[in-house]
Amino acid sequence: MATLLDIVTTAAILFAVGAGLLIVFGVMKIINFAHGGFLTVGGYSALAVTRLGWNPWFSLAFAFVIGSVCGMIIERLVVRPLYARPLDAILATWGLGIIIGQLITLAFGREVQFVQSPVSGAVELLGSSYSEYRLLLVGIAVILALVLGAVLNATRLGLVTRAVIMNENLARGLGINSGLVRFATFSLGAGLASLAGALITPLSSVDPNMGVPWLVNAFMLVMVSGVSLVSLGVACLVLGGAQVLVSSWGNPILGGLTIVVLAALVLRFRPQGFARD
């Protein structure tokens, strides 16, 4: 039972972490390696909220706003010139991740620090006790998925965004300002990453390099998901589940490798991954 809950909560966390990367990859066709940096930004936003003594719930909104603002600045300065060079965009955003990590180190120090959790304790669930916060994350991930799905499928912004995803040149020809869509997408992606960073910090701790391992897993999950939120959800459940199983029955280090290795193999034999053709 605990294993099942672990699988579901792990998938939820991975989904929250991967969503921002997926949105950026879907619309802009570039891989944002600063995603890890934005996660870190979110973690430290939560830390700032803790230090200021504010309500920990507030850290979520705070992280989202800070992350979006960082995303806006970075899109203008760095990402925009690299639209035509996707492999270079990976490198430049990785460099941005380094810059973010160093700025955070200068501001907050390099030591591991802890953040106050909005909820703590455990609940009794079907005869076993389980961390309340992890269960809460499942709810948050579901809400996140619903909101993103609704924005993409039921709003004008979403329609325009989907048009850019499918055929950017045509969309531009129809008078859609694809530059603006990219700008909005990147800042949304950065905001989501930062939000995810704030969400995961109560589970462990913050340090300036906390984003890197998450970045790698999120990257692999997005690679196997194509550009669909649904397949991201499936990929998180399947690969995240495999990770939980390998960690609990094998060893945790192998567990940490599960997602990257399985994702690489999935792509080798089925290049479209978990997406439907």
Place this chain on the structure above:
Amino acid sequence: MLGIWAIVALVLVAVGPWVLPTYMVNGLIRAFLYAAVALTVDLLWGYTGILTFGQSAFFGIGAYAVGLMFTHVGFGPGYATMAFIGAVVGAMLVAAIVGWLAFYHGASPLYGSVVTLVLPIVVSQILYSGGNFTGSSSGLSGFESFDISIETWFWIAGTFLVLLTALAWLFVHSDAGKVLVAIRENEQRCEYVGIDVSRVKILLMVVCAGVAAVAGYMFAGVQMVVAPEYAGFVFGTELLIWVALGGRGSLIGPVLGTLVLDVSTSYLSGNLPFVWKLIIGVAFVVVIVALPQGLMPLITGFVRRLMGRGGAARSEPAPMLAAVEEEPFAGLQGAGSQALALAGVRKNFGSLVVLDGIDFVAGRGELLSLVGPNGAGKTTLMRCIADGGERSGGSVRVNDHDIERLPPYACVGFGVGRKFQNANVFDSLSVAEALRIARSRLERPSLLRRADTLLLPEAALQVIRATGLDRDLQREVRHLSHGEKQALELAMVLALEPSVLLLDEPTAGLTKSERTLIGGILVDLARNHRLCILLVEHDLDFVREISSRVIVMHQGRIVLDGTVEAVVDSELVRTIYAGGMTPRSGAVA
């Protein structure tokens, strides 16, 4: 020129330990070895376009071969040799597996990068989980190692780097080295001139892995410490940063970039620990965004201006052109009687049927034109003949060889030569280099030299002479006009000595006189060289002038197949071209 520079570099290495402070000598030994790995990153990424995060893994494998052998087995000349062989062979084996995974036929460049990113993560995690055997996170240290003075290590590592750089220099300037650039520029065209791109990439990866492992071996030998970080993903990205800042695709840039950055890091990170890394990060981002070629071109440009040599004109003399003895069916066991035989060829994208039941046979010496309105499936049919992976059903035989599901380079081996609709060439190569790439299937290019004659079949020579390209052999292809690019691509395809020639609108965008010229050459190829030519063409006058047979396609099927007179003047062709051939209005027409 290379010899002089290499000697200067060797002299610098020789005097280094006597004039430099000890701390610097130590730092430089490490930097020399890092630079050797950076050089392999440059070959893979800068020259061939494979963005790799994984060279650190091979460095780590080399280092751990030393650490594990000397810690757990023992130290001695025999063990050291065994560790060396283990390092190199182990790294190469891993590289072969990684290459097989990353560079399968049709893999996207992004997938290749994904795999190279997974590799160092897997290797370093295995090292972390190795317990006492690998020393886990603290690694292995304090093992007995070579009893060599620090000066001698400096000479060994420095000489290794200089020789490696010189060798790499010879390689990238050789005929074989140009194949790497061709792959970076246009992988598809490489496949269609018969180069097995996957194999080239895997071989390159294997060699680069071996070199990185040797560097790692020396590193562990001199430092007497190994740790999982040296095999990790972060070190892999650091190598990319050094290469990017120095200047990808320039060899010297990455080497100097690594030396300068690594040594200055060891000095400055003490005083400005975080600021220094921040500066590197900012410099890296600025270079990627604004100076993709790195800092090296700035320096060389400055030196050139100082020495009064301007311009990027290529200084080497143009190669001599000569005709080659043609062997059209080289490497084929029997050519059969039919040049091309298609049976039931079908192609669909999901439920959309693009080609349906295409059957025809074409013999040698036929000049067969495919006509039909846009969307009739003409180009798709060409694709299905030149790439076994394209069709959804049916069979294609070229010179009596079933192309099965084989990739384009294998179809080229059966005698197919395909010219694309839009000029599909290599922008940053010269005309002569591009032609030589097209010959590399038949003449194995040298790994260290560039040949001074360019052997081409008569027909290819005819095309480049007629279009004046023979006077422009050293020109970069990007500077050619549209017509010249078309002619170059045709010459490249003819250089393959094909027996089945697929031409997709070869005269599109050409002037009337160029068109007549190409038409004449095609007729000559069919009549006198007995080539089977399949031509997609919209210009019915051109078709009428040169074809011996015409096939009309409409909505994925063959609707007419016959002589020029019978087809071009038929009522059906006129209706199709007038756009009236839909089932409903067809009755009206």
